[in-house]
Amino acid sequence: MPTVFTLEGCFPGLGDATAQAQAYYEQGQNYFNAGNYDDAAAAFQQSYTLSPQADTLYDLGQAYWNAGEWSNAKDAYQRYLAASPNADDAATVQGYINQIDAKLAATRQTLTLVIGGIAVVALGIVGTVAIVHSKRDKDPHRKITRRYSYAY
Numbered sequence: 001m002p003t004v005f006t007l008e009g010c011f012p013g014l015g016d017a018t019a020q021a022q023a024y025y026e027q028g029q030n031y032f033n034a035g036n037y038d039d040a041a042a043a044f045q046q047s048y049t050l051s052p053q054a055d056t057l058y059d060l061g062q063a064y065w066n067a068g069e070w071s072n073a074k075d076a077y078q079r080y081l082a083a084s085p086n087a088d089d090a091a092t093v094q095g096y097i098n099q100i101d102a103k104l105a106a107t108r109q110t111l112t113l114v115i116g117g118i119a120v121v122a123l124g125i126v127g128t129v130a131i132v133h134s135k136r137d138k139d140p141h142r143k144i145t146r147r148y149s150y151a152y
Contacts, residue, residue: 017050021050027043055080
């Protein structure tokens with residue numbers, strides 16, 4: 001009769017990450033159902049970090065969508081489609097991404113704030129920030145501009 005070895009107990013903590021991920025996921029569902037979308041997104045993100053499941057990315061996108069965090073929702077949906085390109089709801093999710101793109105395009109504006117002689121110009125949600133400051137010591141009309149680009 002052959003000897004049978006089991007690995008039970010040899011790797012303590014191996015299942016803990018999956019159990020923690022499930023607990024975070026359930027917590028995220030509870031937050032989502034209660035309308036607390038920011039906390040739902042945080043819980044779904046924790047769940048995904050511990051156990052990367054494509055469906056969790058979809059739920060993360062839904063939480064961000066409902067929280068009005070369009071860039072984060074788009075990112076989660078794109079990651080979901082990359083992980084599950086043949087998902088049954090792929091066309092629907094792509095539709096969400098298209099709606100987000102339209103929302104982002106509609107909300108792009110130029111905003112100029114002047115605080116203490118410093119003008120900060122923000123061009124759109126995703127775009128360029130120009131910081132303009134005046135040299136008041138010699139020539140009050142001379143301006144120095146630095147541009148910083150960012151994207152979400």
